[in-house]
Amino acid sequence: MSIQAAALRDALLTLNRIRALQLLQAATATMAPLKVVEDLVRPALEQVGDLWDRGGCALSQVYMSGRICEELLDQLLGDPTRPSSSDLTPAADSPRLAIVVLEDYHLLGKQIVRTVMRSSGHSVRDYGRQTVDDLVEKVCFDEIDILLVSTLMLPAALRVEALMRRLGDEAPSTRVVVGGAPYRFDDRLWREVGAHAVGLNAGEVVGLVEQLQRGAR
Ligand code: B12
Incomplete structure (x- = not known):
């Protein structure tokens, strides 16, 4: 797992939206948004899930990690509920x-x-x-x-x-x-x-x- 994905995982687990946003913004400065999803967001969430599976975090942290990523990805990729x-x-x-x-x-x-x-x-x-x-x-x-x-x-x-x-x-x-x-x-x-x-x-x-x-x- 990359250093940035590990940093995103930690920001999610501590419900630190601002840090998570900063990490995603920094990544999109050098990578296409879909690559950011594949290289950062998905691995970070997979780690959160694995941690929960091993009893290392609460389901509420898994839930909030998903919610934060949803919100941030709306900003990054555009809100899919808005008519295009x-x-x-x-x-x-x-x-x-x-x-x-x-x-x-x-x-x-x-x-x-x-x-x-x-x-x-x-x-x-x-x-x-x-x-x-x-x-x-x-x-x-x-x-x-x-x-x-x-x-x-x-x-x-x-x-x-x-x-x-x-x-x-x-x-x-x-x-x-x-x-x-x-x-x-x-x-x-x-x-x-x-x-x-x-x-x-x-x-x-x-x-x-x-x-x-x-x-x-
Ligand atoms: C966030 C999360 C949740 C959130 C979801 C919130 C939300 N709005 O989505 C909440 C808290 C609700 C949740 C609930 C549960 N979860 Co959960 N969750 C996760 C977690 C951490 C991340 C999932 C995620 O969003 N990944 C990021 C997305 C972007 O990835 P993705 O879906 O794979 O999509 C990518 C590709 O697959 C692809 N893709 C997806 N769909 C499609 C379709 C097409 C056509 C194409 C071409 C491509 C494509 O595109 C995406 C980008 O590339 C995973 C961990 C993990 N390893 O994935 C556990 C995980 C999936 N959950 C798990 C479990 C067990 C549960 C619960 C049963 C827990 C419980 N006891 O209640 C419930 C089940 C709910 C249910 N019945 O569905 C397990 C599943 C284990 C298993 N063997 O199946 C996991 C793996 C955690 C673990 N390690 O144990 N969860």
């Missing part, structure tokens, strides 16, 4: 896109992926946290072309299997891209659950969507 020009005037040939987490409370990955898509000009509906049943209903109603599923907990990653079965019957043309930690740990999992594509980090999502879009033409 791509939401108001989506390109005529752009696919209908949505992003979701399946009964998982880890939302930061989804937020980052959505921001990356929007900053590359794609409008993405945010379905938030859903059950498989409610999600299938939404996908059918909105006629979604490409669904992005963000996961952190293994049970959420495994729920994609049921989702794929249901979509196969009710929305067979919808393509599903999965991403998140469970798929990084097991590189066969995305195929086992029947997804159409996997992304190992947020930087891959635009290329994957464009590839699926080309395949659909």
Whole structure:
């Protein structure tokens, strides 16, 4: 782990927002925002999680670390809840896109992926946290072309299997891209659950969507 990521971890554990902001601002002076996420934010949060797992910090510190990163990343990458020009005037040939987490409370990955898509000009509906049943209903109603599923907990990653079965019957043309930690740990999992594509980090999502879009033409 880099010195900056360790410093960010310590700032998060002591709930020192100002120090965390300074560290992120210093990093963005020399690195692209997505690289800051991959090299600093994700490793710092992973360390916070590992510490909690070993009894070294409280769940409230994990929670606050996530909240602080959410706030700071809104400043760094732009707030994904604010309408962007791509939401108001989506390109005529752009696919209908949505992003979701399946009964998982880890939302930061989804937020980052959505921001990356929007900053590359794609409008993405945010379905938030859903059950498989409610999600299938939404996908059918909105006629979604490409669904992005963000996961952190293994049970959420495994729920994609049921989702794929249901979509196969009710929305067979919808393509599903999965991403998140469970798929990084097991590189066969995305195929086992029947997804159409996997992304190992947020930087891959635009290329994957464009590839699926080309395949659909
Ligand atoms: C912050 C956090 C929380 C916060 C979440 C707040 C929030 N709004 O998100 C809170 C406090 C709510 C929380 C709760 C819990 N947590 Co928690 N949490 C974390 C922590 C520390 C960081 C997660 C995070 O935000 N990472 C940063 C983001 C940016 O990374 P990411 O999601 O992987 O996303 C990146 C990529 O994967 C990719 N990506 C993500 N999605 C997608 C999608 C597509 C399509 C693509 C292309 C790419 C992509 O892009 C992102 C940027 O590159 C992790 C530690 C860890 N090792 O990850 C534990 C961790 C995930 N939590 C854990 C646990 C156990 C829990 C709880 C069960 C605790 C409890 N007893 O209540 C609950 C479960 C809630 C639930 N049912 O979902 C465990 C999971 C263990 C396991 N084996 O699955 C971890 C690993 C901690 C640990 N070491 O034990 N948690």
